[in-house]
Amino acid sequence: MRFVIALMRHETNTFSPIATPLSAFNRGSTAGPLYGDDAVRACQGTNSAAAAFIDLVRRQGDEFVMPLMANAVPSGMVTAQAFESMAASIVEAVGAGCDAVMLDLHGAMVAEGYPDAEGELLARIRAAAPEVPIAVSLDFHANFSAALVDNATVIAGYCTYPHVDVYETGARAARTLMAALRGEARPVLLWRTLPMLTHMLRQTPRAQPMKDIMERAMAAERDGEVLNASVFGGFPLADIPHTGLAVVIVADAARVDAGRRLLDELCGMAWERRADFVFPIEPMEESIARAKTLTQGPVVLVDHGDNCGAGGPTDEMTVLGEVLRQGLEGVVAGPFWDPGAVAELIAAGVGQSVTLDVGGKTDMPALDLKGRPLRLSGRVQCITDGNYQVTGPMFTGMKLSLGRTVVLDVAGTLVVICEKPQEPFDTGVFTHAGIDLSRRRYILIKSRQHFRAGFEPIASEIVLVAGPGVCSSDYSQFPFRNLRRPIYPLEVHTALEAA
Template sequence: MRFVIAQMRHETNTFSPIATPLTAFCRGADANGPVTGEAAVRACEGTNSAAAAFIDIVRSQGDEFVMSLLGSAVPSGTVSAEAFEFMSERIVASVRAGCDAVMLDLHGAMVAEGFPDAEGELLRRIRAVAPDMPIAVALDFHANFSAALVNNATAITGYCTYPHVDVYETGMRAARTLMAALRGEVQPFILSRTLPMLTHMLRQSPQEQPMKDIMDRAMAAERDGEVLNASVFGGFPLSDIPHVGLTVLLVADAGQRQAAQQLLDELTQMAWARRADFVYPIEPMAQSLAYAKTLEGGPIVLVDHGDNCGAGGSTDQMAVLAEVMRQGLDDVVAGPFCDPEAVAQMIAAGVGQRISLEVGGKTDTPAMKLKGQPLKLTGRVQCITDGNYQVTGPMFTGVRLSLGRTAVLDVNGILVMVCEKPQEPFDAGVFTHAGIDLARKKYILIKSRQHFRAGFGPIARHIVLVAGPGVCSSDYSLFPFEHLPRPIYPLEPETRLEFAAA
């Protein structure tokens, strides 16, 4: 048999001012966009990714595959039409050339110019050239669902973890169902329901309530054979599109229809009953840092979740670092802040040299009415690196990432890391590649939301969440939503639940 395998991943924050061109779809040192063919296979194999799982299962069967695309971009603003057309055409062309089935490693929250559900549009285009093609799709936990995405897939699975450490296994789950269908062992169909609720990402993690036993129930149902696949998606609430919300999606065999419907009702009712628990109460930034100052021991991980590039932030908001300095916290490592101009200045100065410069604040965020405010710093350039490292932690293990050129400035004992390319610090390699011993630091200030727990959770003595300003704020009242399905909870607290299967 012959399979088409592709990866096209982007989480789109429609309020983000950061552009998403084709060149953004490469996370390694090569910044020229997605890769194809053998180069894509080499970059993918052996990694904790769904695409790697697809490759492995096809090889184990002795079948053939073509890797039509490998493209993954850091979350940011709406994807350009050029980028979407280039990537989708590469995938569709591979299908048009002939295959027995398609396996797609997608995100599920990608918004492109003209297409609020880019993944759904991709599947629609595949169906247009191959109406009966079996299609397996592995999606991020933060996927949003339109009818086009659900109705054009044969099997869909989603990550069961946040931080996302089960990405490879998610691909395997989708692939196993697809292979069983190809062998004629099952006749899969999909049931799904999206609830009218904007969950807060700081309340979504399946490691904790209110999501934990909802996800546990879904995983048990899949493990015990009640359905073929069961996934719960927290959704990505920072996309102003008509199909945002918490979604339960089940893949069932033809004889499991009644059991699947009962499970769908059970899981969605559990989620809806806890809707108030999915709201994160915001604490003022200064109050959170004052509390952190009272804690004993270290490392104390300070998590600025308002400007996280992992959800579309610019990573150059400097307000939290400024407040850290104002309150006199010391023995701090902070970053990485994205500011290519500042990096160039430090490289020009050289290692060991003292320099005064403005860091960050180069990006305005019109949607949030935020003006960039650089922070004036004076210190010694401690080191300069190429910013390249390989992930060793449990999330996207083995993937090679690049911060671009990176420099560390020592500001009276506070180490400030500045880089050319944004990267959420879900792996300690962002700092250790520059020779920084995190275990010896009192405070680690990073921009993240939940993914940091994969790489930094094991070394953290304490974790303090800090609500800095930015396009990833948990205060939904700050966002000028125009296209959401209304009413929706918690924007309209009196929202009523109406069951409507996708």
């Protein structure tokens, strides 16, 4: 058999002011997507769904082509040119002929003109090859429209957050696809989205309220009750009509009733716990003051309002400014995105003392936030190329790049400044620059949950800090215009009636 395998991933924060062009679609040192053999080499041996697809096809002795690997850090709207280019690469490969398609997608990509970019991609594939089976691996934060579901044959989603089961998710989707190709199963997709915006800090299947919902879904799949069962927390920072928590079941045609019962059960559990998916916000100053009382390090301070893993620019400096104002000692902070500051510091050179404005270059007009640089005085401690390979459990083996990176020593606080934004889900963002995290009392990073993959094992304490930004958990700040309404918790009583 001949397969088409492709990877196209982006989580779009529609409130982010940073557009996402084609050049942004590679998290490594190369600008833009990879194609053909280069795409295969970049994916194989990594914790990705595409790697699982590649391994399975090779074990079967079949053929495959990989027209595209395109993976961008979450940010604002994907440009029309970027989407058209990537979609054309995949559709052209499918049009050349294949027995099946396996796609490693995110599920929350919004492109100019397409609120459900993945649904548009699948519709184009279906138009090019009406009968071809399509298996799709999706992120836990996918949002669902009918176009995405109606044009797929199999859908499987990550069961973890942080996402450490990406390879296994690809394997789950591929196994069902292969069973269908062999005539051993007839997949039927059942799905539902609920009128609720969950807070990303309350979504993780590692803890309640999601924990036993996800465990029930995983058990149903494992025990053969259904072919696949996935619960999606959804990406709430996308102002589109189909945002919300979703459940997708792949049932065998011979056991559709069992799939419908499971769908009702999982949706009922989630809706009954809707209030538990709301995150209570502690004022930033209080969180930092509380952290100052902790004596055993390293204490991980997590600024979740400006996280590029959810579309933030990572140049919002308010939390670092407050950390310095309150006098926390032994801090390493970053990485902060500021290419201009990086250039200035490199020009000064290692060992030189410099005073400059860092960050605050990005206005966030959707939330009426103005960028405010932070003036820092320090010594250039280290300059690197920013390249590192992930050693932790999330996207293990992937080669990532911060671009040129500088460590600035500000009276003992190490500030890491980079050319390319990257959520710190792996300690490599610091260790590649020779920073010994065990010797730091505080580690200040911008993240939500993914940091737990690499940093939770070394943390004595974790303190969540509600800094400002387009990733805030305070939904009252966001001018939602395109959500289906009513929706919980924005409209509590009318959402109950709609449900």
